Amino acid sequence: MxxxxxxxxxxxxxxxxxxxxxxxxxxxxxxxxxxxxxxxRTPPWRRGRIIAVFAVLAALPLAFHRLVPNTPGNWGSFVETFLPWAGLVVPVLLVCAAIRRSWTAVAATMLPILVWVTMFGGFFMPGRGGGPHDLRVVSHNVNAGNPDPARTARSLLGANADVIALEELPEGAWKLYNTVLKDRYPNVQHEGTVAVWTTADFPMSKAEAVDVGMGFTRALRTMIKTPKGDVAFYAVHLASVRFGPSGFTVGERNHTIGRLAQALAVETAPHVVLAGDLNGTTDDRALRPVTRYLRDAQDAAGTGMGFTWPESFPMAAIDHIMYRGMAAADAEVLGSTPSDHMPVLADLRLS
Known part of the structure; x- marks a missing residue:
């Protein structure tokens, strides 16, 4: 019982x-x-295998970003616009690996680190840029709603540039900037929403509008005379991009890229400079029709990533000074102005 x-x-x-x-x-x-x-008590080599998988996956869009499909939603262009920020996953992976005490996860995290350093580490190496230059160019999207054009213009004077190109100027607003710039930059040419100023040592020809297909003028071409030869100079503001429910909307921007590329394709001047807001980074595949003809000064000689937008927390290098038939001696992003973009500078050497 x-x-x-x-x-x-x-x-x-x-x-x-x-x-x-x-x-x-x-x-x-x-x-x-x-x-x-x-x-x-789990052996370290057996821990963190899931973290290791995520580390390998994190390296893939960096190394093979060209394979990210652009349809639907233009995700390929979106990834490439903000590509350097993919490196932010590395600290997260390392923290997770430390918590798990996993050498396997640490070793796997070396892969995205290696890929990122290979792609972008060179921008932080000492000794980039420097040496003599023949032409100093400043470019700035000043923002159509700029609350203080005079202060913006004064801030650019400190760069001691030979050429200043401004974009996103409302109709007639070039006169507000000219009030400040005219004493040091007596030569001015303007078309639509863009304008170019040069010092007395660098006279310009009359500007001609460049049609980028937007129904109003957002680009011009002029010839600048320098002691080492004439330079075909383009000031450009391409169409903006948007991000919404349908994805990364770049159709109008890409159309303007194509129209600009057509103008560059028939450009015969041996020395060419293009300055302006292209609303795209040189990593963005959509900009290749332009970058096939010109090289970016920041990529060639600048230190750092060259982020210019938005001014409050720059995340993308969409403002450029590009060139052909010349060499970049130096390039940098200048200090903030009342605009929502940062100005950029390049020292160019005519070959």
Whole structure:
């Protein structure tokens, strides 16, 4: 004969008198302690395998960003516009690897680090840029709603440029900037929403509008005379991009890229400079019709990533000074102005 058990009688087990979770409870403190000890005693090479997988996956869009499809939603262009920021996943992976005490995860995280350094590390190497130059160019999208054009113009004077190109000027607004610039930059040419100023040592020909297909003028071409030869100079503001429910909307921007590329394709001048807001980075595949003809000064000689937009927290290098038949001696992003973009500078050497 056996005595009745709790099971035999159907009675429910009672919780411990102190209210603590039962031993078999899923969330008992003992179970948590046991799991922690088990994880702690797991050999390091066996820990963090999931983190290692994520590390490998993080390296793929960096190394093979050209394979990211652009349809639907133009995600390829979106990834390439903000490509350097993919490196932010590395600190997260390293923290997770440290928590797991996993050398496997640490070793796997070296892959995205290696890829990122290979692609962008050169921009932070000492000794980039420097040496003599023949032409200093400043370009700035001043923002149509700029609350203080005079202060913006004064801030650009400190760069001691030979040429200043401004974009996104409302109709007639070039006169507001000219009031400040005219004493040092007596030569000015303007078309639509763009304008170019040069010092007395660098006279310009009359500007001609460049049609980038927007229904109003957002680009011009002029010839600038320098002691080492004439330079065909383009001031350009391409169409903007948008991000919404349908994805990264770049159709109008890409159309203006194509129209600008057509103008560059027939350009015969041996020395060419293009300055302006292209609303795209040189990593963006959509800009290749332009970059096939011109090289970006920041990529060639600048230090750092060259982010210019938005001014409050720059995340993308969409403002450029590009060239052909010349060499970049130096390039940099200048300090903030009342605009929502940062100005850019390039020192160019005519070959």
């Amino acid at each position: 056996t005595w009745p058990t709790t099971t035999d009688t159907g009675a429910e087990p009672q919780p411990a008198g102190d209210g603590s979770p039962r031993r078999g409870s899923r969330w008992s403190w003992q179970r948590i302690r046991e799991d922690a000890v088990r994880i702690w």
